Amino acid sequence: MAENIETVSIAGEVRSRFLRYAMSVVTGRALPDVRDGMKPVQRRILFSMFHDSNLTFDRKASKSAKIVGDVMGNYHPHGDGAIYDALVRMSQEWVMRVALVHGEGNFGSVDGDPPAAYRYTEAKLTKAAAYLLNELDQETIDFRDNYAGNKREPIMLPAQFPNLLVNGTAGIAVGMATNIPPHNLAEVLRACVFLIENPDATVALLLDRVKGPDFPLGGKIVTDRPTLRKIYEEGTGSIKVQGEWKLEELGRGRSQIVVTSIPYGVDKGALENFIGGLIEDKKLPQLLSVSNETNDKDGMRIVLELKGDADPVLVMAYLYKHTDLQKNFAYNMTALVPSADGKTMVPKDGLSLKDILQHFLDFRFETVKRRFEFELRKLRARIHILEGFRIIFNALDRAIKLIRESNGKADAAEKLKAEFALDDEQANAILDVQLYKIAKLEINKILDELREKKKRAEEIETILASKKKLWGVIKGELEKLAEEFPERRKTRMASEEDVLEFDEEAYIVKENTNVVLTRDGWIKRVGRLSSVESTRVREGDAVIAVVPGSTLDTVIFLADDGTAFTTRINEVPASSGYGEPITKFFKLADGVRIITAVTTDPRFTPADTAKGPYLFIATSAGNVLRLPLTSFRPESTKVGRRYVKLDDGDKVVMAQLVGGEESVMLASRQGYIIHFKLDDVNILSGVGKGVIGINLGDDDVCIGGVLIGGSRFDAIEVEQSNGKTARYGREARRVVGRGGKGDEVVKRLTHARIVPPPIELVNWDEIEGKPTKPKV
Structure with missing residues (x-):
């Protein structure tokens, strides 16, 4: 065995192996892809539900246990807990700005309640998820072997909207991390359209379309616009978010504060308990009690009962100072982006808003181009067949006579090829068709189809020959998608009047x-x-x-x-x-x-x-x-x-x-x-x-x-x-x-x-x- 023993530097070997491990974590687990905004586990869950189980939004949901088993067995060789956690997260409307999974059963709550075990819940894809997946069968993206080598999985999804910005993400890799807030889908799509029309647009101009993060729990952003612009330019910074509230008069000199939204990522149950502790410890003597009146009809309602002479503004200023009703979101735009040669994905931090949108648009350009190329190949193949039918139509009797006199299908095919200058594909198509299909009325339909297919092929060739026309198609699709998801912002951009001054002595x-x-x-x-x-x-x-x-x-x-x-x-x-x-x-x-x-x-x-x-x-x-x-x-x-x-x-x-x-x-x-x-x-x-x-x-x-x-x-x-x-x-x-x-x-x-x-x-x-x- 001596010839198989190699003396190496232990320091060099450790360095090499750790770097391989680090890159595996960075590219294979922790950081999202800038193109579809997905981490591998999320991508594999959606692909398995769409491709293997056909769990589209218009079908019946399936047991989560089966989904987790399919993903783990076919694509993601890691623990079932990690897969189910990712599945649950993609269904939680207080986490995702646009949910990608529709969950049925107990999928947790904003109060911090955990989801039920996967044997008790069911799930399927949402309508929005279809726009990340429905171009998979049009050769728009590349596939690779799965970990076992017995199936193929997509390298990325053919996303039709910038999911990285819309739903955000968080992850900790080796030596780097990412923390991207969710944004409003319609705003992001309008910013993409504006960038197509104005390639030299600055981040400041893009922020006229994307006002800032749009958190699913609402709240208000009190960070000023110059600071936001700097954050979106540099890809890092801190965004201050506050919960919203209103004052309700109860009569007889009594009133109450109703908190109607809380900052992103805050456990509502823990927040209520903390405020209750402040009241119990008499650190906030203006409050008498806190109660949860949240319901489906009225939305979030955290009710704070006030003493008769209490100033609600002072109370809220204290709560913003000492509780999670005000929280800083650590914005860190780090993602995997295409390398200089475009063959690999490399981690990149400090990405600006324009960088993210441009990477998505470049990816969308290639995806739509490949979609048209696929459609054109299909059209040309069909046109080729239809041309064969058109050729024999003018000599239909002669063709039928040749077929009658032939000795089997192979002989008939050879005679048709020789007589009408057809190829194998056309001859076989003619022989496979039912006889009535080449009657006069059916031939007219074939000829009409031929004209339509040629016209469509010419349109696609024109589009593919012009970048401007291709960008026009992309722009139109983005505008149409914005019309389909026109939901208004949930997070408000605060004005100067919204900023409450905190005076600790008042409490x-x-x-x-x-x-x-x-x-x-x-x-x-x-x-x-x-x-x-x-x-x-x-x-x-x-x-x-x-x-x-x-x-x-x-x-x-x-x-x-x-x-x-x-x-x-x-x-x-x-x-x-x-x-x-x-x-x-x-x-x-x-x-x-x-x-x-x-x-x-x-x-x-x-x-x-x-x-x-x-x-x-x-x-x-x-x-x-x-x-x-x-x-x-x-x-x-x-x-x-x-x-x-x-x-x-x-x-x-x-x-x-x-x-x-x-x-x-x-x-x-x-x-x-x-x-x-x-x-x-x-x-x-x-x-x-x-x-x-x-x-x-x-x-x-x-x-x-x-x-x-x-x-x-x-x-x-x-x-x-x-x-x-x-x-x-x-x-x-x-x-x-x-x-x-x-x-x-x-x-x-x-x-x-x-x-x-x-x-x-x-x-x-x-x-x-x-x-x-x-x-x-």
């Missing part, structure tokens, strides 16, 4: 509350808190911050890795229990802890002025800095904002809002304490590392500190390694310059941690516009 019930943060990173919102000890925490956990504020304001959580996370206080879960872990709302790196929280309520942190407010920050490396609170007030993303730059191994050990304090005390692990003025620390305009606050010795770290002065605290309390605590007042620790080592207050022991000052609570009952002195 929040304003109330005073407290945000509780624990050492283990659990957060919750409580309205009244008599004492820190009265709130529930998990075993082994402890409260490290309680910050007051209005639900309209935000709270800032500061992590020890130098990241700040800001969210609306209203978004913090209200709970009488433990609350929720903060990692549910923000993305914290491994091992990172939240060390404190700061409110942005202007009653406690005044609006930003030249004098503050500021954050004072100290790190384990002994660096300190002051930073304006301004940039941290607005909501952040889940990943937060950086508020200090840290070296490897460094972390924040103190972050505190500066009030009327004058100085700061910092403590180190090895027993040092330093006391210096806050004014010694510069205020940074942006994020930085700061300056040295305490000069640390080898293996020493800063463990934290306390702001001193004002009406708050005048000492730092430190727990030592022996478990005892020591208190160092401002008078005992003199103020020195920033950046020194400070005083060594313990020698044989070390500092374990800073004992946090007691948490101050606000008595909301005493608040009248401005908070009174909080209770401890």
